[in-house]
Amino acid sequence: EIVMTQSPATLSVSPGERATLSCRASQSVSSNLAWYQQKPGQAPRLLIYGASTRATGIPARFSGSGSGTEFTLTISSLQSEDFAVYYCQQYNIWPPLTFGGGTKVEIK
Amino acid sequence: EVQLVESGGGVVQPGGSLRLSCAASGFTFDDYVMLWVRQAPGKGLEWVCLISGDGGSTYYADSVKGQFTISRDNSKNSLYLQMNNLRTEDTAFYYCAKETQGRLDHWGQGTLVTVSS
Numbered sequence: 001e002i003v004m005t006q007s008p009a010t011l012s013v014s015p016g017e018r019a020t021l022s023c024r025a026s027q028s029v030s031s032n033l034a035w036y037q038q039k040p041g042q043a044p045r046l047l048i049y050g051a052s053t054r055a056t057g058i059p060a061r062f063s064g065s066g067s068g069t070e071f072t073l074t075i076s077s078l079q080s081e082d083f084a085v086y087y088c089q090q091y092n093i094w095p096p097l098t099f100g101g102g103t104k105v106e107i108k
Numbered sequence: 109e110v111q112l113v114e115s116g117g118g119v120v121q122p123g124g125s126l127r128l129s130c131a132a133s134g135f136t137f138d139d140y141v142m143l144w145v146r147q148a149p150g151k152g153l154e155w156v157c158l159i160s161g162d163g164g165s166t167y168y169a170d171s172v173k174g175q176f177t178i179s180r181d182n183s184k185n186s187l188y189l190q191m192n193n194l195r196t197e198d199t200a201f202y203y204c205a206k207e208t209q210g211r212l213d214h215w216g217q218g219t220l221v222t223v224s225s
Contacts, residue, residue, distance in 0.1 A: 032210055043215040045215070046212060046214075049213075055213065087153055089153075089211075091211060095158060097143070097155040099152060102152045
């Protein structure tokens with residue numbers, strides 16, 4: 001099973017600032033990585049797939065990069081609606097689909 | 109518009125059973141692998157199980173193997189999760205999700221299962 005590790009667990013950022021979230025895989029997942037956003041009381045929403053492709057309707061301030069074992073989700077200028085928990089998920093070798101533990105982006 | 113609507117959650121005693129349903133619309137249901145993902149309160153996401161489009165293949169997380177059964181009725185555009193011998197650690201929100209080339213591109217709103225005496 002591929003283990004996904006996200007860091008940091010919590011990221012405190014001021015509105016308008018840039019946020020950088022990391023995700024590491026225990027073995028190479030190529031570019032088969034997705035990012036999800038989850039707001040309190042809501043289901044997760046797909047943000048990024050293929051490590052860098054934005055899903056339908058996702059604003060351009062969200063970008064993904066990386067391949068192999070190291071990945072980054074960047075939010076270029078945080079808006080109030082972006083404060084949420086973010087999860088990465090690999091789909092290179094599955095089942096099982098595996099998720100990272102999440103990064104909570106909170107208001108500084 | 110793709111819609112996934114779960115139902116069937118509730119409070120059940122340890123050792124009890126529950127059957128969750130997920131009604132799908134807005135896409136050709138039998139073309140897609142469907143999954144259940146759960147999330148214990150305040151915790152992260154855990155993949156539970158998946159089923160192929162024709163229902164012929166199923167896979168389970170080790171944590172639920174032999175305890176949960178996933179099924180689908182393509183004539184009714186519906187996905188199911190039969191959960192038996194429930195334990196307190198099965199308490200979670202259960203989401204159904206549509207899979208597209210490995211990514212989960214649509215999720216239901218979730219249904220809460222609470223296992224408690």
